[in-house]
Amino acid sequence: MFQAATIKHIAQALSVSPSTVSRALRDSHEVSTDTKKLVLEYAKKINYRSNPNAQSLKSRRSNAIGVLVADVANSFFSQAINGIESVAYDKGYHVIITQSHDRYDREVINMEHLANRSVDGLLISMSSQTTDYNHVTDLHQKGLPMVFFDRIIDEVDTFKVTTDNVQSAFEATSLLLEKGFRQIGFLGNAPQLSITIDRLKGYGDALKRYGLGPHPDLVSYCYEGGRNYDEVKMAITALFSSEPPMDALLIGSDQISTEAVRVLTTFDNPRKVTIIGFSNSEVIDLWSPRISYIRQNAVEMGKIAAQKLIALIESKYPVHEFETTLVSSELHFLNENIKE
Amino acid sequence: MFQAATIKHIAQALSVSPSTVSRALRDSHEVSTDTKKLVLEYAKKINYRSNPNAQSLKSRRSNAIGVLVADVANSFFSQAINGIESVAYDKGYHVIITQSHDRYDREVINMEHLANRSVDGLLISMSSQTTDYNHVTDLHQKGLPMVFFDRIIDEVDTFKVTTDNVQSAFEATSLLLEKGFRQIGFLGNAPQLSITIDRLKGYGDALKRYGLGPHPDLVSYCYEGGRNYDEVKMAITALFSSEPPMDALLIGSDQISTEAVRVLTTFDNPRKVTIIGFSNSEVIDLWSPRISYIRQNAVEMGKIAAQKLIALIESKYPVHEFETTLVSSELHFLNENIKE
DNA sequence: TAAATCTACGCAATCGTTGCCGGAAGTTGG
DNA sequence: CCAACTTCCGGCAACGATTGCGTAGATTTA
Numbered sequence: 001m002f003q004a005a006t007i008k009h010i011a012q013a014l015s016v017s018p019s020t021v022s023r024a025l026r027d028s029h030e031v032s033t034d035t036k037k038l039v040l041e042y043a044k045k046i047n048y049r050s051n052p053n054a055q056s057l058k059s060r061r062s063n064a065i066g067v068l069v070a071d072v073a074n075s076f077f078s079q080a081i082n083g084i085e086s087v088a089y090d091k092g093y094h095v096i097i098t099q100s101h102d103r104y105d106r107e108v109i110n111m112e113h114l115a116n117r118s119v120d121g122l123l124i125s126m127s128s129q130t131t132d133y134n135h136v137t138d139l140h141q142k143g144l145p146m147v148f149f150d151r152i153i154d155e156v157d158t159f160k161v162t163t164d165n166v167q168s169a170f171e172a173t174s175l176l177l178e179k180g181f182r183q184i185g186f187l188g189n190a191p192q193l194s195i196t197i198d199r200l201k202g203y204g205d206a207l208k209r210y211g212l213g214p215h216p217d218l219v220s221y222c223y224e225g226g227r228n229y230d231e232v233k234m235a236i237t238a239l240f241s242s243e244p245p246m247d248a249l250l251i252g253s254d255q256i257s258t259e260a261v262r263v264l265t266t267f268d269n270p271r272k273v274t275i276i277g278f279s280n281s282e283v284i285d286l287w288s289p290r291i292s293y294i295r296q297n298a299v300e301m302g303k304i305a306a307q308k309l310i311a312l313i314e315s316k317y318p319v320h321e322f323e324t325t326l327v328s329s330e331l332h333f334l335n336e337n338i339k340e
Numbered sequence: 341m342f343q344a345a346t347i348k349h350i351a352q353a354l355s356v357s358p359s360t361v362s363r364a365l366r367d368s369h370e371v372s373t374d375t376k377k378l379v380l381e382y383a384k385k386i387n388y389r390s391n392p393n394a395q396s397l398k399s400r401r402s403n404a405i406g407v408l409v410a411d412v413a414n415s416f417f418s419q420a421i422n423g424i425e426s427v428a429y430d431k432g433y434h435v436i437i438t439q440s441h442d443r444y445d446r447e448v449i450n451m452e453h454l455a456n457r458s459v460d461g462l463l464i465s466m467s468s469q470t471t472d473y474n475h476v477t478d479l480h481q482k483g484l485p486m487v488f489f490d491r492i493i494d495e496v497d498t499f500k501v502t503t504d505n506v507q508s509a510f511e512a513t514s515l516l517l518e519k520g521f522r523q524i525g526f527l528g529n530a531p532q533l534s535i536t537i538d539r540l541k542g543y544g545d546a547l548k549r550y551g552l553g554p555h556p557d558l559v560s561y562c563y564e565g566g567r568n569y570d571e572v573k574m575a576i577t578a579l580f581s582s583e584p585p586m587d588a589l590l591i592g593s594d595q596i597s598t599e600a601v602r603v604l605t606t607f608d609n610p611r612k613v614t615i616i617g618f619s620n621s622e623v624i625d626l627w628s629p630r631i632s633y634i635r636q637n638a639v640e641m642g643k644i645a646a647q648k649l650i651a652l653i654e655s656k657y658p659v660h661e662f663e664t665t666l667v668s669s670e671l672h673f674l675n676e677n678i679k680e
Numbered sequence: 681t682a683a684a685t686c687t688a689c690g691c692a693a694t695c696g697t698t699g700c701c702g703g704a705a706g707t708t709g710g
Numbered sequence: 711c712c713a714a715c716t717t718c719c720g721g722c723a724a725c726g727a728t729t730g731c732g733t734a735g736a737t738t739t740a
Contacts, residue, residue, distance in 0.1 A: 004456075006696055017720045022698060032718060049456040053396040054696035057725050062393065072421055073622070078413035085439065094436055094458070099425065116344075116389040118434070261626055282413070283621065286601055288628030346726055357690050362728055372688060394726035397695045 005048040014038055025050070064094040065309060066114035067123045070102045070225070076254045076280040076298050077125070080149065083302025084123060091310050093120075100127040102225050108135045121145035121309045126153060128190040128225035145312040149305040152194045157322055159308040163296045164326040165195055169202025172250055172276045172294055172331055177210050181248035181274065185218040185239045187260065188252040189225045196221070199252040199278070217242040226255030229262070236263045240273070251277035261287055276333070292333045301327045345388040354378055365390075404434040405649060406454035407463045410442045410565070416594045416620040416638050417465070420489065423642025424463060431650050433460075440467040442565050448475045461485035461649045466493060468530040468565035485652040489645040490636075492534045497662055499648040503636045504666040505535055509542025512590055512616045512634055512671055517550050521588035521614065525558040525579045527600065528592040529565045536561065539592040539618070557582040566595030569602070576603045580613070591617035601627055616673070632673045641667045 007025075011018040016035065024031045024039035025048075031039075042048075056062045065088055069077040081097060088095045096119060098110040107127040112135070114122060124136070124146055133155040140146055140156045152160040176184050186203045188196040204214050220235045222228070239246055251257045257277030264275075265288075275291040280298055284291070304325050312319060347365075351358040356375065364371045364379035371379075382388075396402045405428060409417040421437060428435045436459060438450040447467040452475070454462060464476070464486055473495045480486055480496045492500040516524050526543045528536040544554050560575045562568070579586055591597045597617030604615075605628075615631040620638050624631070644665055652659060 007698095008696075018696085019698075019721075020719055022696095023719085026698090030718065035718080051397070051696050052456070052458050053393045053402065054725090055698085056393040057391070057397055057695090057727095058697050058699090060725075072412055073415065073418035075413065078418060081412055082439070096434055097437055099422070116392070118392050258623055258626070262623075265626065281623065283598055283602075283623065283627070286598070286605065286628065287623070287626045347728095348726075358727080359691080359729080360689055362726095363689090366728085370688065375688080391726050394695090395728085397697095397726080398728050400695075 004051070005043075005046045006051065007048075009046070010039060010042055010048060014042060061120050061313075062094075062118055063092060064096055064119045065121050065123060065306070065313075066119035067095060067097045068107065068110055068114070069097070069099060069125050070127055071099050072097060074254060075282060076150070076296060079280055079298035080125075080302035080305075083299040083304075084306040085302075087303050087306035087310070093310065102128045102227060104129045104132070111135050111139065115139050115144055121147070121313045123305050123309055124148050126151040126193065128193055128223070131192050145309060147305050147309040147312065149301055150195065152324070154194075159305075159312065159322050160324040161301050161305040161308065162194065162198075162324065162326060163301070163329050165198035166202040166205070167326075168278075168294050168296075168329045168331070169199040169250060169252065170206045171202075172292075173203045173206035174209070175331070175333060176248045176250070176274065176276065177206060179274075182210075182212065183215070183218065183242075183244050183247045185220070185242070185246040185249040186214065186252065187235055187239065187249060187256060188219075188221050189256060190223050191221050195278075196252055199250070203250055203252075215242075218246055222253070222256050226253055226257075226259045229259055232256055232259040233263045233266075236260055240267075246273060248274040249276070251275060253277075254279050254281070257281075257291065257293065261289065261291060264289055276331070290334055292331070294329050294331050296329045297327045344391070345383075345386045346391065347388075349386070350379060350382055350388060354382060401460050401653075402434075402458055403432060404436055404459045405461050405463060405646070405653075406459040407435060407437045408447065408450055408454070409437070409439060409465050410467055411439050412437060414594060415622060416490070416636060419620055419638035420465075420642035420645075423639035423644075424646040425642075427643050427646035427650070433650065442468045442567060444469045444472070451475050451479065455479050455484055461487070461653045463645050463649055464488050466491040466533065468533055468563070471532050485649060487645050487649040487652065489641055490535065492664070494534075499645075499652065499662050500664040501641050501645045501648065502534065502538075502664065502666060503641070503669050505538035506542040506545070507666075508618075508634050508636075508669045508671070509539040509590060509592065510546045511542075512632075513543045513546035514549070515671070515673060516588045516590070516614065516616065517546060519614075522550075522552065523555070523558065523582075523584050523587045525560070525582070525586040525589040526554065526592065527575055527579065527589060527596060528559075528561050529596060530563050531561050535618075536592055539590075543590055543592075555582075558586055562593070562596050566593055566597075566599045569599055572596055572599040573603045573606075576600055580607075586613060588614040589616070591615060593617075594619050594621070597621075597631065597633065601629065601631060604629055616671070618669075630674055632671070634669050634671050636669045637667045 007018045007021045010021045020031060020035060021039050024036045025043060052063060067084060072078055072081065085095050096114065098114065100107040100110060104127055107130055122144060133153055137155055147159045149161040152162050173184060186200060188200055190196060207214060220239055222231050222235055224231050226232055251260055257279040277291055277293050279293040280295055284293055347358045347361045350361045360371060360375060361379050364376045365383065392403060407424060412418055412421065425435050436454065438454060440447040440450060444467055447470055462484060473493055477495055487499045489501040492502050513524060526540060528540055530536060547554060558579065560579055562571050562575055564571050566572055591600055597619040617631055617633050619633040620635055624633055
C-alpha cells in the first residue's frame with residue numbers, strides 16, 4: 001500500500017517539530033498564525049489525513065459506532081440504518097452494522113465482537129429470540145454507552161427510542177371497532193419483545209373501551225418473528241378457524257405482515273378479514289391482497305437514536321437522566337378492505 | 341470507559357516482559373511451552389483482547405473492508421451485504437457500509453472517507469450517476485485493493501463479480517420470442533452502467549437470432565435508476581404508446597421493475613404487456629400485477645466478491661491475473677402473464 | 681574442559697499522534 | 711532595570727502491540 005503522509009513528514013518538510021504540526025492542525029492557540037498557515041497549506045498540498053488508528057490509540061476512542069439489528073434486508077431496519085448513517089456521518093463516526101438474524105447466539109457474538117474496544121457505543125435492537133440479557137447488562141455495567149431502538153428492554157437504564165406502539169395499536173384497533181368489527185385478532189412477534197407487549201397493550205386498551213376483552217383464541221404469537229413461514233401459516237390458520245369467527249386482524253410485526261399476506265394468497269376461499277399490519281415495506285401498495293398498515297418513522301428513529309448515542313459518548317460527565325423517545329407512526333387505512 | 345486488559349497487565353502479573361507475552365500469544369517458538377501455557381491461561385482468565393488499533397498502527401492494516409453500494413434498502417444490495425458479511429466475519433474483518441444513493445458526489449466522498457487508511461480494501465458497486473472514474477482509478481493506482489461487483493467498470497483492472505447479464509437477458513428475451521412476442525421493449529438503468537450495457541446486448545442478441553433488431557422506440561433508459569417515479573412513468577408511458585405497439589418488456593433494473601409495476605397500477609385501462617424484470621424483491625410474488633422476473637444470486641455474489649477482496653488484501657505478492665466471475669441467475673416466468 | 685550451539689527471554693525501537701514540561705525569546709509593569 | 715508574564719515552540723514520553731537484536735544460562739560438541 002502507498003505510504004500515506006504523516007505529521008512527521010510535514011514536520012520535516014517545514015523544519016518544525018511534530019508537536020507543532022499537531023497543534024497547528026488542531027488550531028491550538030499555542031501556535032503562531034504564520035506557522036499555522038504554513039502547516040495547513042502544506043498539509044492540504046500533500047493531502048494529509050490524520051491516521052485514525054493512531055488517534056484512537058491515543059484517545060482510546062475509535063470513532064465508530066456499532067449497530068445490532070435483526071436483518072438489514074428488513075425494510076424497517078434498512079430505513080433506520082439510513083437515519084443512523086446520516087447522523088453518524090455528519091458527526092464523523094463510522095457505522096459498523098451487524099445482524100443477529102433474530103438469533104440469540106449471533107447477538108451475543110456480535111456484541112462481544114463489537115465491544116472489544118472497536119466501537120465507542122452501540123445501537124441495539126434486540127433479537128426476537130433473546131430472553132436473557134446478561135450479555136447486554138454486563139457490557140453496560142462496564143461502561144459501554146448504548147442506546148436501544150425499536151425493540152427496547154427494561155433491564156438497562158439508558159436512552160431508548162421506539163415507536164409509540166401502545167398508541168399506534170390503540171388507534172388501529174379503535175378504528176376497526178368504529179368500523180364495526182368486534183372479533184378482532186392480534187398476531188404478534190415473540191411475546192417478550194417490547195414491541196409485542198406494547199402493541200398488545202394498545203390493542204387491549206382499545207377493546208376495553210368497548211367493553212371487550214382480548215379473546216384468548218384471537219391472540220397469537222410468532223416466536224420466530226415471521227422468519228418461519230410455516231409458523232406464520234399455522235398461527236394464521238388457527239386464528240381464521242377460531243370461534244366466534246375473526247373478522248379483523250392486527251399484526252404487530254413487519255415481517256409477519258408480509259408472511260401473513262403470503263399465507264392469505266394460498267387460501268382457496270379467502271375469508272374476508274380486514275387486516276392492519278405494522279409494515280415499513282416500500283412496496284406494500286403493490287401487494288395483493290392489499291392490507292391496511294401502520295408505517296413507523298424508521299429514518300427518524302435511527303437519527304434520534306444515533307444522536308442520543310453520540311451525545312452519550314461525547315458527554316464529559318456521567319449521564320443519569322435518561323428518557324425514552326416515542327416516535328409517531330402513520331396509519332394507512334384502506335376503505336376497500338372493509339367487508340360489505 | 342472501563343480499562344481493558346493489555347499485554348502489559350499480563351506481563352506484570354506473571355513477572356515476564358511484554359515481549360514474551362506477545363510472542364506467547366502469537367504462539368512463537370521462542371517461548372517455552374510452560375510460559376505459553378501460563379500466559380494463555382491468564383489471558384483467558386482476565387478476558388484479554390488485543391487492541392485492534394495498536395495492531396493496525398503497527399501492521400498498517402485495519403482489518404476492515406469498505407462496501408460502496410447505492411442503497412442498503414435495495415433488496416439486491418442487502419442480500420449481497422449478507423453474503424459479504426458472512427465471509428468477512430469468518431475471516432476476521434469488519435464491514436463498513438456506505439451508500440451513494442446513486443449520486444456521484446456521495447460516491448466520491450464515501451470513497452475518500454473509506455480510503456483514508458481506515459479500510460484495507462473496497463467492494464464497489466458503481467452509482468448509476470457516475471460517468472467519471474478518476475476517484476476510483478486514482479485510489480487503485482495508489483495500491484488500494486478493490487473488487488467490483490454487480491455494476492462493474494472496465495477502467496480498473498482487478499477482480500470483478502457480476503451476474504451473467506448478457507446470458508440472462510438473452511434467455512429472457514429468447515423466451516418471449518418463443519412465446520410469440522415480437523415487439524419487445526427494453527427499459528434499462530443509466531446507459532453507461534455495465535448491467536445496462538450487458539443486458540441490452542443479451543436482448544439485442546436474442547432479437548438478432550430472430551432476424552429482428554432493437555427498435556429505437558422500444559429501448560429506453562432511466563438515468564436515475566428508478567429513484568425518480570416520474571422518470572419511470574414517462575419512460576413507460578412512452579414505451580406503451582410506441583408504434584408498432586409493444587407487446588412485451590424486459591426491464592433491466594431492480595428498482596425500475598418495482599416502479600414500473602407501480603406505474604402500471606395507475607393506468608386506467610392497462611395494456612396487456614408481458615413484463616420480465618430483473619428483481620431481487622423478497623415479496624415480488626405478492627405484487628399485483630404479478631410480473632415474471634430474473635432473480636440474481638446476490639448472496640453468492642457478495643460472498644465471492646468478499647473472498648476475492650480478502651485474497652487480494654492478504655496476498656504476499658502483487659496480483660496481475662484477474663478474472664471476472666459470472667454468477668448465474670434464475671428466470672421465473674409466469675405463464676399467466678401471457679396474453680391470450 | 682573449553683568452545684560452539686541452542687533456548688528462552690528482555691531491551692528498545694517502531695507505528696502516528698498528542699499531552700505535558702520546559703525554555704528561549706519578546707513584552708509588560710513597578 | 712529587573713522581575714514577572716506571555717508567546718511560541720521543541721523534546722520527551724506514552725497509547726498497545728510487535729519485532730530485530732542481544733545475551734545469560736543451559737546444553738551439546740569436539
